[in-house]
Amino acid sequence: MSLPSITLGDFVVLPLTFPPLPSFPRAVKHNLYLRPYVPHTEDPNSSEQKTLFVTNLPIDATEVSLRKLFKDQLGGYLLNSVRFDDDIRSGNSIADTNSSTARAQATKGKKRKHPGMVDAASVERAEIMTLPRTWDTIPLKSGSSAVLVFVDIASAEGALRAAKKAAKSQTEIMWSQAMDPDESSTGELRYRRHQLASFPPAHVLQRSVNAFLTHFNSLEALRERLRTQQRNVPDEEGFVTVTRGGRMGPARQEEAEQALQKVREKEEARRKEMGDFYRFQWREKRKEKELNLRKKFQEDVRKVEGMRKRKRAIKPERI
Incomplete structure (x- = not known):
């Protein structure tokens, strides 16, 4: 009887065993493929040497389950992080996405009075505005991949050697996620948690609505300030933008002419500073x-x- 191949091209074939379940009382084999991660662009400063690329992940794979796999059954090597190929992942909630967006917007084009003050306020507001999640985990697609980032290069190399050794010796590697139903992202328990999460407490919803209305009011105040500025400052051609304004009417003609003159003076000064640029x-x-x-x-x-x-027309007088 020939032994199964432990390699497939550049990949190491690691057989996993799914334990029997009440719905399917028979153990199932599943192959996991690993190899060193090769980035598309070569960067000498990158830390890709301490990463492994894995594919054909189980659909219930999470960062926790992959950590357990290498820590408990493949030499005790520690993972630093896991980057899945799907954008929608377990643990990557809408609040996390909104928080990163708010953090980027808070630091863009603003002068912060105190380091971190604007960032913290924007991120906190984005998290509160987000409605509660109804699904705690989202299963992977069949054949999904991930990049495993280890704590150092030695851990990545040791994990790959441990996978080769386990495949060569035909050591039974149990998939730990399926053994712990409380952490499983599939089955009846997942839908029970979804049913409970679909009806969040009233105070949680009220907090999200209040945060959204507060944010909306701040945006309306900003829009009103911009409309007021458009009503009172003419453009380069001397026209005043007609906007919807309450008691504040458009600027007077004298004010518009003075503002236009200032704009022209600034433009003339800028033109003189730049000088003539083109050959013509x-x-x-x-x-x-x-x-x-x-x-x-x-x-x-x-x-x-x-x-x-x-001079010729002038004749000297005779004395």
């Missing part, structure tokens, strides 16, 4: 300078000719 501007300026010199020369010639005529 230099040519035009040189032609204009030559034309002015010719005009001045002709005027000087006429003045000299007039002085000569006046």
Whole structure:
């Protein structure tokens, strides 16, 4: 009887055993494929040497289950993080996505009075605004992949050697997630948790609604300030934007002309600071300078000719 192959191309074939369940009382084999992670772009400063690429993951695989697999059954090597290929993952809630978006918006184009103050407020508001989740975990697609980031290079290499050794010796590796029904992302328990999460407490919903209304009011105040600025500041052509405004009407004509004059002065000063950039501007300026010199020369010639005529016309008086 031939032994099963422990490699497939660059991959190490690691057989996993799914224990029997009441719904399916028979153990099932499942192959997990591992190899060193090769990034698409070579970066000498990257830490990809301490990562492994795994594919054909079980649909109930989570970061916790993968940590258990390497820690308890494959040499005790520790994982630093797990990056799944799916965007929607267990533990990546909508609040996490909104928090990262709010963190990016809070630091963009704002002067913070105190380091971290704006970030913390924006992130907290985004988390409160998010409605409670109804699904605690989302199963993977069949044949999904992930990148396992270990704590160091030695741990990544040791984990790959442990997988080869277990595959070669045909050591039975039990899939720990299926052995713990309280952490399983499939089955009846998952739908029970979904049923309970579909009816969150009233105070949780009220907190989310209040946070959303507070955020909406702050945005409306910002829009009103922008409309007020548009009503009172004319554009470059001297026109005032017609906006919907309460008691504050559009700016007076005198104020509009003064504001337009200031805009023109700023534009003229900026143009003088920049100077002539293009070659045709230099040519035009040189032609204009030559034309002015010719005009001045002709005027000087006429003045000299007039002085000569006046000198010849003057006759000395005889005494």
